[in-house]
Amino acid sequence: MKFYKPTSLPDLFRIVNDIEGKKYYLAGGTDINVQIKKDMIKDEPVIFINHLNELRGIFEVEDKIIIGCLTSFKDLLESILIKKHLPYLQKSLNAFASPLLQAMASLGGNLANGSPTADLTPPLLVLDAKLKILSRSKMRIIPLAEFYRGYKQFNLKHNELIGAIIISKQAEAGYDCFHRKIGSRKALTIAKIGLAGLKKAENGIIKDIKLAAGSLNEYPRRLIKLEEYLVGKSIDSLNFTDIEEILQKEITPISDLRSDKEYRWQVTVNLLETFLKN
Ligand SMILES: Cc1cc2nc3c(=O)[nH]c(=O)nc-3n(C[C@H](O)[C@H](O)[C@H](O)COP(=O)(O)OP(=O)(O)OC[C@H]3O[C@@H](n4cnc5c(N)ncnc54)[C@H](O)[C@@H]3O)c2cc1C
CATH class of the missing domain: 3.30.465.10 (Uridine Diphospho-n-acetylenolpyruvylglucosamine Reductase; domain 3)
Incomplete structure (x- = not known):
């Protein structure tokens, strides 16, 4: 070499x-x-x-x-x-x-x-x-x-x-910011799921939203279809059946040595719900 x-x-x-x-x-x-x-x-x-x-x-x-x-x-x-x-x-x-x-x-x-x-x-x-x-x-x-x-x-x-x-410098300004790294322990851990989100809402209506996921596809990516669906929706009446249907087209969780795909899917849905409802 x-x-x-x-x-x-x-x-x-x-x-x-x-x-x-x-x-x-x-x-x-x-x-x-x-x-x-x-x-x-x-x-x-x-x-x-x-x-x-x-x-x-x-x-x-x-x-x-x-x-x-x-x-x-x-x-x-x-x-x-x-x-x-x-x-x-x-x-x-x-x-x-x-x-x-x-x-x-x-x-x-x-x-x-x-x-x-x-x-x-x-x-x-x-x-x-x-x-x-x-x-x-x-x-x-x-x-x-x-x-x-x-x-x-x-x-x-x-x-x-x-x-x-x-x-x-303004990239975070005015947004509610969300980030979770889910691993097997707190230190020295590789993410089973990484979810990042920025959200702007006015009077309970989502005006702008950016979502990105790691460890759920062959490379980390924005969840564009879900973002497009969510803009203009009322936070209090979000339809999580629709959200899961779109999410299914955006992520392809796999089972590997760190986790299994069912766990990755369910935790991602839970994290999204936490972020969207708050
Ligand atoms: C014990 C351990 C724990 C770890 N924990 C984590 C963790 O918690 N989270 C996490 O994300 N990662 C983790 N990693 C992975 C690793 O530490 C990171 O990915 C780190 O940021 C890599 O940076 P580096 O400078 O060491 O890259 P290098 O090892 O020097 O290079 C990595 C690759 O990037 C390419 N490269 C480097 N710089 C450039 C450049 N400027 N332009 C183009 N190509 C470039 C190289 O060609 C090589 O292919 C861990 C690794 C170890 C060993």
């Missing part, structure tokens, strides 16, 4: 451009080192990026918060800027792994590893986060919702990487 350690961002893109096929970036290493140890990655080149400080940090730029891909969960959980503008995002990530993992794991790595269970993706999806995708000669910005194309399939070319996450 070949490892590269670029000396700068331009050097990184030179290396990336020279490698034609599949390659990996080593950011915090908390996913990739496990995969290397288990021989799931054997021959593909691995490029260290963890030392490239241009890719780290949390910044306020006009009406947006920009978070570099190498920013750790710890940095985000301790950030005054995030606490001020995006407190819901900060609280949602409290249950990420353990303090040690929080210090090492990067936000970009959590998104790019492509796990259906990634803690960061559901809250970022309801906040309408965007990704800044970088390559040697080009920068493009895409909604996070357009990043995933299937299980570990991404809207990312061979010479690109996630540079930063972009969130509007």
Whole structure:
């Protein structure tokens, strides 16, 4: 296995451009080192990026918060800027792994590893986060919702990487915010279900709603059909038979070593009910 350690961002893109096929970036290493140890990655080149400080940090730029891909969960959980503008995002990530993992794991790595269970993706999806995708000669910005194309399939070319996450400072303003990570225990647990929601209601009528689920499909995603159905509905007279029928088209819970599909389904319905009725 070949490892590269670029000396700068331009050097990184030179290396990336020279490698034609599949390659990996080593950011915090908390996913990739496990995969290397288990021989799931054997021959593909691995490029260290963890030392490239241009890719780290949390910044306020006009009406947006920009978070570099190498920013750790710890940095985000301790950030005054995030606490001020995006407190819901900060609280949602409290249950990420353990303090040690929080210090090492990067936000970009959590998104790019492509796990259906990634803690960061559901809250970022309801906040309408965007990704800044970088390559040697080009920068493009895409909604996070357009990043995933299937299980570990991404809207990312061979010479690109996630540079930063972009969130509007107003993304949480005026919303009732909801987040639950359901696991087997409180600490160091992988989500059996992750549900994120933002809701605006006036006089008991839902005016705007955003819902995203993790661990219930091959990648975390927005529940668009359910959102469309719910807008304009009265909270006091929601029809949960209709809601379950639509939800069935949006999620595909499976049975695996962490849980079974019946449990995942029923808990998701219960969580939705809790969020919608409050
Ligand atoms: C004990 C343990 C507990 C864990 N608990 C949780 C948990 O509670 N919740 C959770 O969500 N996850 C958990 N994880 C998984 C992991 O810690 C996270 O997914 C973490 O955020 C990955 O980030 P990293 O920087 O370590 O990624 P790395 O391991 O460095 O990289 C992961 C993948 O992302 C790619 N990548 C990295 N950065 C970029 C980039 N900027 N652009 C494009 N591709 C990139 C790499 O090529 C690689 O494929 C746990 C892992 C372990 C080992």
